[in-house]
Amino acid sequence: MLHGHAQRSPFPLLQTTNPKTLFHFIHFSSQSQSQSQSRHFPLHSTLSSLAEPLLRRDPPENSSYAAVFQFLTGRSLLRLGRQVHAHMALRSLEPDAFVGAKMIAMYASSGDLDSAVTTFNRINNPSSLSYNSIIRAYTLYGFPQKTIGIYFRMRSLGLKGDNFTYPFVLKCCADLSNVWMGICVHGISLRIGLEIDMYVGTSLIDMYVKCGEISDAHKLFDRMIVRDISSWNALIAGYMKNGEIGVAEDLFEGMARKNIVSWTTMISGYTQNGLAERALFVFDKMLEEDSGVKPNWVTIMSVLPACAHSAALERGSQIHKFASKIGLDSNVSVQTALVAMYAKCGGLAEASQCFDRIPLEKKNLVAWNTMITAYSSHGRGLESISTFEEMIKAGVQPDTITFTGLLSGCSHSGLADMGLKYFSCMTKAYSVEPEVQHYACVVDLLGRAGRLVEANKLINNMPMQAGPSVWGALLAACRKHRNLEIAEVAAKKLFILEPDNSGNYVLLSNMYAEVGMWKEVDNLRAMLKSQGMRKTPGCSWIEVNGKAHMFLGGDTSHPQAKEIHVFLEALPEKIKEAGYVPDTSLVLHDVSEEEKEHNLTTHSEKLAIAFGLLNTSPGVVLRVTKNLRICVDCHTATKFISEIYRREIIVRDVNRFHHFINGSCSCGDYW
DNA sequence: GTAGGGTTAG
Numbered sequence: 001m002l003h004g005h006a007q008r009s010p011f012p013l014l015q016t017t018n019p020k021t022l023f024h025f026i027h028f029s030s031q032s033q034s035q036s037q038s039r040h041f042p043l044h045s046t047l048s049s050l051a052e053p054l055l056r057r058d059p060p061e062n063s064s065y066a067a068v069f070q071f072l073t074g075r076s077l078l079r080l081g082r083q084v085h086a087h088m089a090l091r092s093l094e095p096d097a098f099v100g101a102k103m104i105a106m107y108a109s110s111g112d113l114d115s116a117v118t119t120f121n122r123i124n125n126p127s128s129l130s131y132n133s134i135i136r137a138y139t140l141y142g143f144p145q146k147t148i149g150i151y152f153r154m155r156s157l158g159l160k161g162d163n164f165t166y167p168f169v170l171k172c173c174a175d176l177s178n179v180w181m182g183i184c185v186h187g188i189s190l191r192i193g194l195e196i197d198m199y200v201g202t203s204l205i206d207m208y209v210k211c212g213e214i215s216d217a218h219k220l221f222d223r224m225i226v227r228d229i230s231s232w233n234a235l236i237a238g239y240m241k242n243g244e245i246g247v248a249e250d251l252f253e254g255m256a257r258k259n260i261v262s263w264t265t266m267i268s269g270y271t272q273n274g275l276a277e278r279a280l281f282v283f284d285k286m287l288e289e290d291s292g293v294k295p296n297w298v299t300i301m302s303v304l305p306a307c308a309h310s311a312a313l314e315r316g317s318q319i320h321k322f323a324s325k326i327g328l329d330s331n332v333s334v335q336t337a338l339v340a341m342y343a344k345c346g347g348l349a350e351a352s353q354c355f356d357r358i359p360l361e362k363k364n365l366v367a368w369n370t371m372i373t374a375y376s377s378h379g380r381g382l383e384s385i386s387t388f389e390e391m392i393k394a395g396v397q398p399d400t401i402t403f404t405g406l407l408s409g410c411s412h413s414g415l416a417d418m419g420l421k422y423f424s425c426m427t428k429a430y431s432v433e434p435e436v437q438h439y440a441c442v443v444d445l446l447g448r449a450g451r452l453v454e455a456n457k458l459i460n461n462m463p464m465q466a467g468p469s470v471w472g473a474l475l476a477a478c479r480k481h482r483n484l485e486i487a488e489v490a491a492k493k494l495f496i497l498e499p500d501n502s503g504n505y506v507l508l509s510n511m512y513a514e515v516g517m518w519k520e521v522d523n524l525r526a527m528l529k530s531q532g533m534r535k536t537p538g539c540s541w542i543e544v545n546g547k548a549h550m551f552l553g554g555d556t557s558h559p560q561a562k563e564i565h566v567f568l569e570a571l572p573e574k575i576k577e578a579g580y581v582p583d584t585s586l587v588l589h590d591v592s593e594e595e596k597e598h599n600l601t602t603h604s605e606k607l608a609i610a611f612g613l614l615n616t617s618p619g620v621v622l623r624v625t626k627n628l629r630i631c632v633d634c635h636t637a638t639k640f641i642s643e644i645y646r647r648e649i650i651v652r653d654v655n656r657f658h659h660f661i662n663g664s665c666s667c668g669d670y671w
Numbered sequence: 672g673t674a675g676g677g678t679t680a681g
Contacts, residue, residue: 136672167673202673209674233674264675298675305677337677369678376680404679411680437680444681472681503681629681655681 047071054087062099069102078110095119097127104130108137128154132164144172148181155188163197170203179211196224202231209238233261240269260293268302271309279306280315297331304337308344311625311652314546316341317350332358336367343374346623346650346657365396373405378657379666381413398430400437407441411448412656414668419445436462440469447477448670452486468497475504479511480670487511502533503628540604540626542612551607564610568601571610575640583633605634605651613645622649629653629671639663 050071053064065088072081085103088095095103100123107116120126120134131154138147151169154161161169166189173182186195186204194200201224208217221227221235232255239248252258252266263286270279283303286293300323307316320338323329329338335358342351355363355371368391375383388406391398398406403426410419423442426432439462446455455474459466471493478487487508494504505528512520528534541550551558558564572582605626612622630638630653642649643663651658659666 132672164672171673199673204673206674228673230674235674237675259674261675266675268675296675301677302675333677335677340677366678371678373678399678401679408680435679440680447681469680474681476681 051084054084059091060093062093062096065093065095066099066102069099069106072110073102073105074109076110078107078112081106081110082115095123097123097125097130100126101129101133104133104137108133108140113137113141128159128162128165131159131161132168135165135168139168139171142175144175147172148176151185160192163194163200166194166197166200167203170200170207174203174207174210177211179208179213182207182211195220196226198224198226198228198231202228202234205231205234205238209234209241212242214238214242214244229255229257229259229262233259233265236262237265237269240265240273243273245269245273245275258291258293260296260299263293264296264299264302267299267306271302271306274309276306276310276312279303280310280312283319295326295328297328297334300328300334301337304334304341308341310548311345311541311623312543312546312548313342313345313347313623314543316345317347318546332362332364332367336370339367339370339374343370343377344652346621346652348374348378348380348657360394363391363394363396365399365402368394368396369399369401369405372402372409376405376409376412377655378659379412379668381409381411381415381418384409384413385415385418392430398432400432400435403430403432403434404437404441407438407445411441411445412667414448414670416445416449416451436464436467437469439466440473443470444473444477447473447480450477450481452477452481452483456486456489466493468494468501471497472504475507479507482511482514484511484515499531500533502528502535505533506535536628538604538626538628540608540624542608542622542624544612544615549608549611551604551611553604554602555604555607558607558611560611560614563614564607565602567610567614568606571606571637571641572601575637575644578640578644580637580640583636603631603634605630606637609638609641609649612649613641613647618646620647622647623652624649625652627654629655630658635665635669635671639665 047068050068053060054068065084068084069081072084081103088099100119103119104116107113107119116134116137120130123130131150135147135150135154138144138150147168151161151165154165166185169185170182173179173185182204186207189195189200189204195204201220204220205217208214208220217235217238221231224231232251236248236251239245239251248266248269252262255262263282266282267279267286270276270282280303283299283306286295300319303319304316307313307319316338320329320341323334323338328334335354338354339351342348342354351374352371355367355374358367368387372384372387372391375381375387384406388398388402391402403422406422407419410416410422419442423434423438426434426438439458443455443458446452446458452474455477459470459474462470471490475487475490475494478484478490491504491508494501498504505524509521509524512518512524538553539550541548543549549558555561556565572580605624608624608626609622612624616622630651635658638649638651638658638660640663641647642660649660651660653671656667656671658671
C-alpha cells in the first residue's frame with residue numbers, strides 16, 4: 001500500500017527515502033548549506049531538534065511535520081523539503097489542512113509552485129489557513145485571476161477568510177486594476193469586520209490607489225483607527241502617481257516616523273513626474289539625516305532614472321559607486337537600471353560594461369531589452385542586432401519592446417534591409433505580433449531611405465489605426481526629403497490626432513519656410529496662436545564638474561553669458577574656413593540673412609557647447625542634452641567644432657544620441 | 672501579511 005502510494009505521488013524523491021537517509025540528509029544539508037551562517041544562526045541544531053520527533057519509531061503527528069515545514073519555509077531548501085514530505089508519505093500520513101498549509105508555503109517559497117498546487121489539491125478538508133497559503137502562493141507568482149477564483153471558491157464553501165486572506169485578494173484586484181472586484185471584496189471585508197484591520201485597511205488603500213480612485217483611498221485612510229507607516233506610504237504613493245506632489249509632500253512631512261519605503265516612494269514619485277533635481281535632493285537628504293534608514297535595491301533603482309533624465313553622468317556614477325559599496329550592485333534590477341542610466345547619460349561604453357557584468361543566466365528580458373535599446377538610441381544598429389541574436393541564443397523569448405528597440409536600431413543606422421527582414425519574420429519566427437510602434441519604426445526606416453511612397457502605402461495597409469508615432473515618422477521623413485505633398489497629408493492627420501503638440505505645426509511651418517511659402521508659415525503661426533499654443537522653448541544643458549548648467553535659446557542670464565557670446569560671435573568665421581555654410585532655412589522669421597545668422601548663434605545647444613569648450617580642458621568629452629530635436633545648423637556647426645577643436649561631443653536630443661567625432665556624426669545626418 | 676520598481680518608436 002505504501003509502495004502504491006509512492007508511485008502515484010507527483011513528488012520525485014518519494015521512492016528513495018527512508019528515515020535513516022532522511023537523517024543523513026538533514027545532517028549533511030544543514031552543515032553544507034549554512035557553513036558561513038552557522039556561527040550566527042544555529043540552523044543545524046534547530047533543524048535537528050525539530051526533526052528529531054520524526055525519526056522516532058512511534059508514529060509522529062502531523063504537527064511535528066508542520067514545525068519542520070515552517071522552519072524550511074523561505075530557506076530555499078527545496079530538496080530537504082521534498083525529503084520530509086516523502087518521509088511523511090512513507091508513514092502513510094496524509095497532510096491535513098494545517099500541515100498542508102505549511103507544505104504549500106514551503107514549496108511556494110522554494111520556487112516550486114506546481115508542488116504547492118498539487119499539495120493543495122490533495123488536502124481533504126481545506127481550512128481558511130490552507131486557502132491562505134495557496135492564495136499567497138498564487139499572488140506572489142503573479143496569477144491574480146487564479147487567486148480571485150480560489151478566493152470565491154473558498155467563500156462558496158462557507159469559509160469567510162481572515163485578515164491574512166484579504167490583503168492578497170485585494171492586491172490581485174489592484175494588479176488587475178479591477179475596481180469593481182475591489183469594491184466587491186471591500187464590501188465583504190466590511191461585513192465581516194475586517195476593514196479596520198491594519199493590513200486589510202492598507203491593502204484597501206493600495207487597491208483604490210492602483211485603480212486610480214485616490215479620494216476613496218484617502219477616505220479609507222481617514223477612517224482607519226490604527227495606521228501603520230505602510231498605510232501612509234500607500235496613500236503617498238497614490239498622490240505621487242497622481243501628479244499631486246504637493247499633497248504627497250505634506251503627508252510625507254507629517255509622518256512621525258519614516259522608513260525606507262517612505263523615502264523611496266518620494267524619490268520615485270519625483271522621478272516619475274520629471275522632477276529629477278528634487279529626487280536627487282531628497283536622496284541626499286535621506287542619507288544626510290542619518291535617520292537609521294538604509295537604502296535598498298529599490299531605492300537605488302528609483303534614483304538612477306533621475307540621473308538618466310537629467311543626463312547627470314557624474315551623479316549617476318557616484319551613486320553607482322555608492323551602490324557597490326553597500327553591496328547592491330549585484331542585483332540584476334540595479335544593474336539594469338545602471339545600464340539604462342549610463343546609456344541615457346551618453347556613456348554607452350559604461351552601459352555595456354555594466355551589462356557584461358551581469359551573469360548570462362541572470363540576464364532577463366528587461367536587461368536584454370535595455371541593452372538593445374541603448375545601442376539603438378546611440379545609432380549602433382549592428383550592436384543592437386548582435387545583442388538581439390545573443391539574447392535568442394541564450395533562450396530568452398523577445399517581446400514587443402525588444403522589437404521596438406531592434407527595429408529602431410536598424411532605422412537609426414540605415415540598415416533598412418535588415419530591419420525589413422526582422423519586421424517581416426517577427427510573428428512567424430518569434431511569435432511577436434507587430435504593433436503600432438513597430439509600424440512607426442518601419443515607416444521611419446523606409447522614410448530614411450527616401451522610400452516615401454512605399455511608407456505611405458504601408459500606413460494605408462496597416463491592420464490597425466495609425467497613431468501619432470506613425471504619421472510623425474512619415475512627417476519627419478518628408479521634411480528630410482523635402483516632400484511637401486506627403487508632408488501635408490501627414491501633418492493634417494497629426495493636427496487631429498495630437499492637436500496640442502506644437503512640434504507638428506513648427507515642423508510643417510519650417511518646411512514652408514524652406515521654400516519661401518511665407519503666407520502658409522503665417523497661417524500656421526496664426527493657428528498656433530489662436531489655440532493658445534507656443535513653440536516649446538528650446539533648452540539645453542551640460543554637466544561640468546558634476547554641476548548642470550542650463551541654457552534657453554538666446555539666453556543671457558548665465559554668469560558667463562558675455563564670454564559665451566563673444567566665443568559664438570567669432571565661431572562662424574572660424575568654422576567657415578573649414579567649409580561651414582550657415583543653414584538659415586529653418587529660421588522662422590522673414591528677416592535678413594544676417595539677422596538669421598545671429599539667431600542661429602544663440603540656439604541653446606550652441607550656448608551649452610560653447611560653455612563646455614570654455615570651461616573644460618582639452619580632451620574632455622562634452623555631453624549636452626536638449627529637450628527638442630537638434631536643429632540642422634547646430635548639427636552642422638557641431639560637426640565642424642568636433643573637428644577644429646578636436647573634441648568628442650555627445651548630444652542627446654529628444655529622440656536619440658549624436659556622437660560627433662572628427663567632423664562627422666553617428667546619426668549619419670539623418671535624425 | 673500590507674506600502675516603494677528598471678526596458679517603448681517620430
